[in-house]
Amino acid sequence: MISITQPKPFEEVLESISQDQKIYLVGCGTCTTTQHTGGKAEVLAMKEKLETAGKKVTGWMVIPTACDPLTQQALAVNTREIEAADSILAMPCSFGILTIALYTSKPVYPALDTIFIGKEQSPGNFTEACIQCGGCVLGKTATICPITRCAKSLFNGPCGGSINGKCEVNPNTPCGWQQIIDRLTAQGRLDQLDEIEPLKDWSTSLSGGPRQIILES
């Protein structure tokens, strides 16, 4: 599983750093390198675009795994160039950006949009897998997530619009509920769907501020 990212439009990036003249650039050697959105090549391309736009790039680096605590050491090694900058333009996913912000007082701006946590289905082909809803029903749905795999996130599907196993919302996408039924049928457990799934308690999801778990030692 990796964080899936896409570049923000360059105009949006420039707008976000419009108050700043000197920029330090940070990429990530893991997820965004794999996707060619924030690895060395993309960081150097961004450097060139910023300089063409009249900005001064005080330095750059690609942190091996930006969401790792070792990011603190990586930033410390480059203190001089970072301190010389007005802000940091970051090209890891949001987890990496949040980590960078823990270890610097400089403003940090994202150059990428983090769009989902994805599973690589085939080389270069990533599909959203889980939104961490806090109330997993995979045991009832043959290990196929009805929230991410069904375009309507139905808990009691299918909706009836599927045609030849494809979703009515997007004919290029397999119907998640057809997949659930096929897999339960193959497992001889289709009767699991006889029970109506009650309304989901979304309070376990993103409502009410950041979720937190404190492990007992």
Ligand code: SF4
């Ligand atoms: S039901 Fe919720 S926790 Fe389970 S895979 Fe889907 S989004 Fe993730």
Ligand code: SF4
């Ligand atoms: S066709 Fe299938 S995947 Fe699409 S919305 Fe209906 S049940 Fe969900």
